[in-house]
Amino acid sequence: MYRLVQNYFGRVWLVLVxxxxxxxxxxxxxxxFNSSRxxxxxxxxxxxxxxxxxxxxxxxxxxxxxxxxxxxxGILSAVLGTFAAFVLVRYLRFTGRxxxxxxxxxxxxxxxxxxxxxxxxxxxxxxxxxxxxxxxxLTIVLGHTLLGMAYAMVVVQSRLLEVxxxxxxxxMDLGARPAQVFFLVTLPNIAQAILxxxxxxxxLSFDDVVISEFLSGPGxxxxxxxxxxxxxxxxxxxxxAAATLLISVISIAVVVYSIWxxxxxxxxxxxxxxxFSEPAxxxxxx
Amino acid sequence: xxxxxxxxxxxxxxxxxxxxxxxxQFDDVFAVDDVSLDIAQGEIFALLGSSGCxxxxxxxxxxxxxxxxxxxxxxxxQDIVGLAPYERPINMMFQSYALxxxxxxxxxxxxxxxxxxxxxxxxxxxxxxMLDLVQLKxxxxxxxxxxxxxxxxxxxxxxxxxxxxxxxxxxxxxGALDAKLRQxxxxxxxxxxxxxxVTCVMVTHDQEEAMTMAxxxxxxxEGKILQIGKPAEIYETPNCLFVADFIGTVNIFNGAVEVxxxxxxxxxxxxxxxxxxxxxxxxxxxxVHVAVRPEKMSIQSEPVTDAQRELAAExxxxxxxxxxxxxxxxxxxxTYHVKLASGLVVKVTHTNDARHGSSSLTWxxxxxxWWFGSDVVVLTR
Numbered sequence: 047m048y049r050l051v052q053n054y055f056g057r058v059w060l061v062l063v064x065x066x067x068x069x070x071x072x073x074x075x076x077x078x079f080n081s082s083r084x085x086x087x088x089x090x091x092x093x094x095x096x097x098x099x100x101x102x103x104x105x106x107x108x109x110x111x112x113x114x115x116x117x118x119x120g121i122l123s124a125v126l127g128t129f130a131a132f133v134l135v136r137y138l139r140f141t142g143r144x145x146x147x148x149x150x151x152x153x154x155x156x157x158x159x160x161x162x163x164x165x166x167x168x169x170x171x172x173x174x175x176x177x178x179x180x181x182x183x184l185t186i187v188l189g190h191t192l193l194g195m196a197y198a199m200v201v202v203q204s205r206l207l208e209v210x211x212x213x214x215x216x217x218m219d220l221g222a223r224p225a226q227v228f229f230l231v232t233l234p235n236i237a238q239a240i241l242x243x244x245x246x247x248x249x250l251s252f253d254d255v256v257i258s259e260f261l262s263g264p265g266x267x268x269x270x271x272x273x274x275x276x277x278x279x280x281x282x283x284x285x286x287a288a289a290t291l292l293i294s295v296i297s298i299a300v301v302v303y304s305i306w307x308x309x310x311x312x313x314x315x316x317x318x319x320x321x322f323s324e325p326a327x328x329x330x331x332x
Numbered sequence: 333x334x335x336x337x338x339x340x341x342x343x344x345x346x347x348x349x350x351x352x353x354x355x356x357q358f359d360d361v362f363a364v365d366d367v368s369l370d371i372a373q374g375e376i377f378a379l380l381g382s383s384g385c386x387x388x389x390x391x392x393x394x395x396x397x398x399x400x401x402x403x404x405x406x407x408x409x410q411d412i413v414g415l416a417p418y419e420r421p422i423n424m425m426f427q428s429y430a431l432x433x434x435x436x437x438x439x440x441x442x443x444x445x446x447x448x449x450x451x452x453x454x455x456x457x458x459x460x461x462m463l464d465l466v467q468l469k470x471x472x473x474x475x476x477x478x479x480x481x482x483x484x485x486x487x488x489x490x491x492x493x494x495x496x497x498x499x500x501x502x503x504x505x506x507g508a509l510d511a512k513l514r515q516x517x518x519x520x521x522x523x524x525x526x527x528x529x530v531t532c533v534m535v536t537h538d539q540e541e542a543m544t545m546a547x548x549x550x551x552x553x554e555g556k557i558l559q560i561g562k563p564a565e566i567y568e569t570p571n572c573l574f575v576a577d578f579i580g581t582v583n584i585f586n587g588a589v590e591v592x593x594x595x596x597x598x599x600x601x602x603x604x605x606x607x608x609x610x611x612x613x614x615x616x617x618x619x620v621h622v623a624v625r626p627e628k629m630s631i632q633s634e635p636v637t638d639a640q641r642e643l644a645a646e647x648x649x650x651x652x653x654x655x656x657x658x659x660x661x662x663x664x665x666x667t668y669h670v671k672l673a674s675g676l677v678v679k680v681t682h683t684n685d686a687r688h689g690s691s692s693l694t695w696x697x698x699x700x701x702w703w704f705g706s707d708v709v710v711l712t713r
Binding site for chain 2: 317
């Protein structure tokens with residue numbers, strides 16, 4: 047009996063975990079094709095909610111707004127996060143380093159509600175003094191960037207620590223000025239980490255509800271806000287359709303990316319092996 | 333204070349690289365403590381020492397990555413201390429090679445030339461020339477991770493020579509290679525450097541590397557240069573205990589001067605009396621160390637006859653009795669560890685120059701160890 051449990055426990059557990067994670071999503075995908083409004087019973091296959099989605103301006107506008115905000119946030123976070131990472135990795139001693147490090151990392155540990163509320167108060171205060179900014183796209187981007195920058199910095203920082211400093215010295219030794227060293231040598235070697243930081247902030251921003259809620263203005267609604275709003279007013283399978291589309295797009299993107307990364311890794315291994323399987327063509331040193 | 337001997341190949345030349353009273357201080361520690369050196373054009377000069385002796389710091393100051401606390405460095409008469417690394421006509425080959433991982437071999441070698449704004453066709457020509465020199469032309473399109481360690485080293489060398497620098501710096505050039513490869517590479521590296529004709533300063537902790545590759549060696553310890561000279565001079569005529577002990581193996585007898593004459597000296601040590609066939613600057617009763625290299629000693633089970641001696645005056649001197657405690661047969665030579673009466677263990681190296689029966693000595697044998705008075709070095713510090 048014990049042996050039986052030992053053999054199958056792992057697999058059973060795995061299945062249970064997958065069900066726990068994906069059953070709600072599966073439920074939603076299935077019911078996006080439901081012919082009626084009910085949640086409990088599947089009355090028949092229909093594409094009516096997808097038709098409704100196409101006609102629903104609010105959701106479509108929300109999608110485009112979210113996309114714009116996410117792009118802007120991603121780029122800003124990647125750039126600012128890289129600067130912050132550089133400062134923390136390359137300059138080990140300067141006045142205020144601990145404070146700086148703490149402040150950049152703080153959004154990672156603070157509750158989003160607290161961040162949102164304090165940013166709102168700040169924006170309102172500034173608006174009272176300068177008459178600007180109006181709460182809307184800009185303020186949401188700023189709020190999202192605050193969070194995204196922290197994540198991007200962590201990713202870039204860890205990559206930066208791995209980069210061998212001697213290649214930068216070698217570049218200087220060969221005649222490259224400090225700016226050239228950064229753009230020609232350092233940047234290409236941390237590019238993947240910066241991209242990862244961008245993607246992370248993009249995703250975070252697209253998905254964000256709390257900060258968007260606090261910092262959005264009248265008529266400005268991101269997609270998650272729209273969906274949230276619909277969900278609160280009652281069951282509307284149109285949002286199931288929207289969500290299903292989103293999931294499909296992301297799934298396809300992830301699968302394509304994974305295949306590409308796996309192929310790159312395999313190619314690198316093959317190339318590295320090339321060096322050693324080469325027959326010694328000359329008597330001179332290998 | 334370091335001796336400065338001018339290296340002469342053809343005729344004496346003015347020093348090409350002059351390091352003058354360089355000091356590097358980190359808080360309270362003197363990493364480099366008042367070092368002065370003259371290096372001639374075309375020389376391969378090795379800074380030899382164990383880790384922490386300051387040799388790498390000195391090299392980095394030559395490259396421009398560290399600024400000296402005080403002192404000047406003159407390259408062909410120009411003081412380079414104020415110049416940034418990218419302004420100096422000096423190139424360095426790093427211990428880890430520091431190849432740019434995102435560029436191909438060709439692009440790595442061309443990097444420095446592009447920064448200089450060299451026209452494309454000239455770059456093409458120079459890079460091809462360099463790759464030919466290190467025999468890596470067919471690997472031009474590969475990236476560093478696709479190359480073996482030895483190949484990477486050759487790319488690093490080609491890259492550091494591409495700009496035809498006035499001075500080439502090598503940081504532990506063979507440190508990252510395995511032992512077998514190291515031996516082959518030592519001579520090939522020297523061959524390439526001499527063919528190009530560039531002046532070279534290298535840093536190493538490996539004495540074999542220094543002795544094989546360098547025309548002159550500077551032995552460093554604790555930020556100071558202890559001795560400068562050709563490999564044979566450093567080995568046969570060390571000027572202090574540290575240098576004698578650092579290079580190769582050496583037997584040290586501690587004793588006091590008994591007889592001090594102009595042409596010979598007799599030193600009394602615990603196990604024997606040394607007859608040294610040259611005068612030393614010293615006084616009677618002075619404490620000295622007598623250094624004898626293992627290969628200069630002879631070992632035999634029979635007592636030493638007068639006929640074996642070169643000088644009649646040496647009879648009874650330069651001789652000790654002991655028991656073989658260890659024996660290492662290394663094929664071409666055998667090293668005996670002989671324990672003398674006072675407990676001092678001396679090492680004696682014997683070349684196995686006859687195939688059979690050259691030596692029947694074994695563990696526990698009572699033996700006589702002897703040497704010639706002209707083969708010792710008397711050291712006062």
